[in-house]
Amino acid sequence: MNWHGLLSIYLHEMDRMRRTLFQSIFSPIISTSLYFVVFGSAIGSRITEIDGVSYGSFIVPGMIMLTILTQSISNASFGIFFPKFTNTVYELLAAPLSSFEIILGFVGAAATKSLIIGCIIIATAGIFVDLHIEHPFIMLFFLVLTSITFALFGFMIGVWADNFEKLQLIPILIITPLVFLGGSFYSINMLPEFWQKVSLLNPVLYLVSGFRWSFYEIADVSIYTSLITILVFLFSCLGILIYSFAKGYKIKN
Amino acid sequence: MNNIIKIENVTKIYKNNLKALDNLSLDIHEGEIFGLLGPNGAGKSTLIHTICGILNFNEGKITVNNHDIIKDYRITRSLIGIVPQELNLEAFETVWDNVNYSRGLYGKSKNHQYIESLLKELSLWDKKDSKLRELSGGMKRRVLIAKALSHEPKILFLDEPTASVDVELRKDMWEVVKRLKKKGVTIILTTHYIEEIESIGDRVGIISDGKIILVDEKSRLINKLGQKILNIELSYKLDKIPENLESYNLEINDEGTILTYVYDTKGQKTGITSLLTELKNNNIQLKDISTKQSSLESIFLNLLKENKK
Numbered sequence: 001m002n003w004h005g006l007l008s009i010y011l012h013e014m015d016r017m018r019r020t021l022f023q024s025i026f027s028p029i030i031s032t033s034l035y036f037v038v039f040g041s042a043i044g045s046r047i048t049e050i051d052g053v054s055y056g057s058f059i060v061p062g063m064i065m066l067t068i069l070t071q072s073i074s075n076a077s078f079g080i081f082f083p084k085f086t087n088t089v090y091e092l093l094a095a096p097l098s099s100f101e102i103i104l105g106f107v108g109a110a111a112t113k114s115l116i117i118g119c120i121i122i123a124t125a126g127i128f129v130d131l132h133i134e135h136p137f138i139m140l141f142f143l144v145l146t147s148i149t150f151a152l153f154g155f156m157i158g159v160w161a162d163n164f165e166k167l168q169l170i171p172i173l174i175i176t177p178l179v180f181l182g183g184s185f186y187s188i189n190m191l192p193e194f195w196q197k198v199s200l201l202n203p204v205l206y207l208v209s210g211f212r213w214s215f216y217e218i219a220d221v222s223i224y225t226s227l228i229t230i231l232v233f234l235f236s237c238l239g240i241l242i243y244s245f246a247k248g249y250k251i252k253n
Numbered sequence: 254m255n256n257i258i259k260i261e262n263v264t265k266i267y268k269n270n271l272k273a274l275d276n277l278s279l280d281i282h283e284g285e286i287f288g289l290l291g292p293n294g295a296g297k298s299t300l301i302h303t304i305c306g307i308l309n310f311n312e313g314k315i316t317v318n319n320h321d322i323i324k325d326y327r328i329t330r331s332l333i334g335i336v337p338q339e340l341n342l343e344a345f346e347t348v349w350d351n352v353n354y355s356r357g358l359y360g361k362s363k364n365h366q367y368i369e370s371l372l373k374e375l376s377l378w379d380k381k382d383s384k385l386r387e388l389s390g391g392m393k394r395r396v397l398i399a400k401a402l403s404h405e406p407k408i409l410f411l412d413e414p415t416a417s418v419d420v421e422l423r424k425d426m427w428e429v430v431k432r433l434k435k436k437g438v439t440i441i442l443t444t445h446y447i448e449e450i451e452s453i454g455d456r457v458g459i460i461s462d463g464k465i466i467l468v469d470e471k472s473r474l475i476n477k478l479g480q481k482i483l484n485i486e487l488s489y490k491l492d493k494i495p496e497n498l499e500s501y502n503l504e505i506n507d508e509g510t511i512l513t514y515v516y517d518t519k520g521q522k523t524g525i526t527s528l529l530t531e532l533k534n535n536n537i538q539l540k541d542i543s544t545k546q547s548s549l550e551s552i553f554l555n556l557l558k559e560n561k562k
Binding site for chain 2: 002003004005007008009011012015019086087088090091092093094095096097098247
């Protein structure tokens, strides 16, 4: 294992966060705060409690998930796309690093950034609503798992994309709708039966549901189903990525 | 002599079906400066990138220091440094951070003393805190060399390192290359400036259409394949070459004062004696005579022409 190489990639990527502090940290905090003001305070004050939880508190896990997903994807996809775009990727490919180490370095840094942002958002949420976390360790576990999984997914997008448009395509057209329709701002029990069944096809629902359970012990699906879904997604992304790197897909050809 | 790189029957076909390397075989000796010559699109960069692991190849085998570059990629890649053709660098990092980052990628622990000496050697020390985007093209080229040397490689690939570089930097760069050679580093370079290989190279390989068409020691190549040029300066202007000298294929300069005769050093008869006799018979008075070895460039061009036939 090339630990120095792995650490170099990780620190190099984390340094990018330091250089773009406002974009990396403050902008997600500002946009999340706006969600709290609009959905939590303005609209939320007119919505009754959901499963005994005030609407403002109910949406906290969903909003954290929304940010974690988008940040993990954008950080990891940009992380590998940028060296491809500037042609500095040659250095990574010529170095004595395995595909796994390269992936771990980039994905680790992207997931760390998301975790930091997630924790800051939880602290910010505490300012706006009465926050109560029933299972903090499970909450943290979900947070870590989701950050890593979607950073892996973002890395895949970064490898696949060969222009800036493609880089934005999947997050905008697929991820954002899935998050909004995955019960981030509502319980699927509020939907008609047909749409409840359709919602079960949305993988993000399982993440939000599991994460919300760790806060308030209320969930749309079983916690175990949530865990299995996210683990399957994680290992699928990892497998696809290692295979793609070994074959040189979009990188070595 | 130990072959530090062995390339055996390597073929690389790009996705667009372009055969960039065609059953190519080549050995690189340890400690030598090997000049790889070839026209644009001949496969020089593809060959370098394949050895370094940047590109996959379809067939064949490559070993570096007797290690297979696929099976033992960690060992082989840690021995190699590469300076790419393009000035590809991150924009917002400092020189110091970026060079240290490269060292880290190769699995080496921090060695600030070495990086400091490297930056000083490449006249980059006073720019160590500058952002990479603030540097001139020449300085960026130096940074690329520093990055390639940051992990103290045994083999250095220089892919057209002097392209768009001013004369001063070019001279500095060759000084660095000579110093590296003294330290035992094997250097493989491609360049369009053939006179550079002529001055510092030990062996020369000529690549065309993905095939190595010739490899030899530079001096032997010049001697073996080279033609010599005999310049005859005349005492007075000559309007026209006399008819009985036509068989010598002489050329005359615009002023009509210098005759040029090209002869093959390999031939049993160079034709010099008979030419001089004929000149005397034609009452052509000579002022001076000089000979010149044909350059590597003319050899290179002749070989390419023959290869195309």
